[in-house]
Amino acid sequence: MRKLKLQELNRLSEEQVKNAPKVPILLWLDNIRSGHNVGAAFRTGDAFRIEGLILSGFTPCPPHREILKTALGADQSVDWHQADDPISELKKWKGKGYKIYAVEQTDQSIPLNEFQIPDKTGMILIFGNEVKGVSEELLELCDSSIEIPQYGAKHSFNVSVSIGIVLWEFCRAYRYKSE
Numbered sequence: 126m127r128k129l130k131l132q133e134l135n136r137l138s139e140e141q142v143k144n145a146p147k148v149p150i151l152l153w154l155d156n157i158r159s160g161h162n163v164g165a166a167f168r169t170g171d172a173f174r175i176e177g178l179i180l181s182g183f184t185p186c187p188p189h190r191e192i193l194k195t196a197l198g199a200d201q202s203v204d205w206h207q208a209d210d211p212i213s214e215l216k217k218w219k220g221k222g223y224k225i226y227a228v229e230q231t232d233q234s235i236p237l238n239e240f241q242i243p244d245k246t247g248m249i250l251i252f253g254n255e256v257k258g259v260s261e262e263l264l265e266l267c268d269s270s271i272e273i274p275q276y277g278a279k280h281s282f283n284v285s286v287s288i289g290i291v292l293w294e295f296c297r298a299y300r301y302k303s304e
Contacts (some may be wrong), residue, residue, distance in 0.1 A: 139202040142174060148296050149247040150175040151223070155263055156182035156254040157209065157284060160191025165285035166252075167199040173296040177204035179249070181211040182260075215249070215266045223247040227259040228268040228291055230280070234272035235281065237291060242298040250291060252284050 137145060150171055157163055163185055170178055180186050186207050187193065187200040208214035221226060224246050251267065253259030264270070273282060273290055282290070 129198060139198065140148055142171065142202040143204075143206075144168075145174060147174055147176045148299050149245070150292070150295060150299075151177050151179055151218070151247075151249045152288060152292075153179045153181065153215075153249050153251040154184045155251060155260060156257070157252070158160075158255060159284075160185045160189045161195045162255065162283070162285045163189070163198070164192040164195030164197075166288050167203050167205070169285070169289050170203045170294055171199035173292050175203070175292065175296070176247070177206075179206060179208050179214065181208040181214070182254075184238040191215040194281070212262060212266070215263060218247075218249055219266065221247065221250050225249045225251065225267045227253070227264050227267040228287055229252045229253065229259045229264065229270045230272050231264070231270040234270040236274050237271050240269075240271050242295055248295070250295070252288060255284050
């Protein structure tokens with residue numbers, strides 16, 4: 126066994142990624158305080174080639190030192206925009222037929238491993254503040270909420286870890302259904 130060299134990984138260029146077909150998922154980051162978490166979301170979004178990111182509330186936006194440090198250029202390959210009016214913006218996406226899911230622990234949340242990922246439907250996955258979670262205002266507009274099962278003493282994952290887990294599951298299922 127040997128480690129592959131970067132050129133052996135056959136990765137797409139930033140331009141090729143921008144023009145390639147995307148998994149119809151938008152990550153919505155609401156009131157995320159850490160630029161490192163935002164940068165990690167960009168990098169994970171690039172890895173799974175999702176449609177893009179929506180940043181709202183006090184979530185930092187590129188070019189922000191912490192984002193650039195962890196995104197490693199993914200802020201250039203992943204489309205993003207800032208939602209100045211999150212409620213109106215979310216209603217706009219719902220009007221376009223997107224399904225809206227909060228990744229949050231609620232009295233009606235569905236465990237990720239039991240969630241039925243819709244076929245070829247545009248989706249928005251909302252991740253909230255590292256301490257307070259998804260805001261009540263955005264939660265009210267969601268079609269459902271998804272919870273990552275956990276078995277330890279702590280009640281949550283770091284938001285960037287949650288993004289990785291959920292995107293892996295959604296993108297794996299989406300690509301499997303598309304074949």
